[in-house]
Amino acid sequence: MTGSKLVFVAQVGGAFGVRGEVRITAHTADPMALVGYSPLLRADGSPGLTIVSARPDKAGVVARVREIATKEQADALRGLKLYVPRDRLPPVEDEDEFYLTDLIGLQARDADDAVIGRVKAVQNFGASDMLEIAPTGGGATWYLPFTKDAVPEVRAAEGWLRAIRPTEVGEPEPGA
Structure with missing residues (x-):
């Protein structure tokens, strides 16, 4: 192999x-x-x-x-x-295409471009794909739904993706 x-x-x-x-x-x-x-x-x-x-x-x-x-x-x-x-596997044709396995090891960056972790694994527990993120500072991993809202940008060739933490996705506006 x-x-x-x-x-x-x-x-x-x-x-x-x-x-x-x-x-x-x-x-x-x-x-x-x-x-x-x-x-x-x-x-x-x-x-x-x-x-x-x-x-x-x-x-x-x-x-x-x-x-x-x-x-x-x-x-x-x-x-x-x-x-x-x-x-x-066949090569990807376009920079916006990738295999899920290619996400493993990518840096997870927040909206301010700070590195908040690395993609440890891609899991699917039955509903949809979830990225398991290992935090940069150590500690327990956390899961991020692999949706456009939670992961609006993937730059696999550059080694990173944009990760919007679950508490940031769909959070109500103050006073709503």
């Missing part, structure tokens, strides 16, 4: 039918792109699944993979998260 960051691209949903096919939920713009990224890796960088053939499905793809021959083997891998090295 390369020294590139791993990017979460898919998750095994379990068996599809009784002949060893597996349903894979894709977290890519084009689910069939998973075929081109194969072999897919585990979180530790070790081999995960090698897609031999695939067809589109409502949440991703139904695939035949080298490592699975039976329905039981497919079901045993249910929930397996699959990754690819960042450098195997």
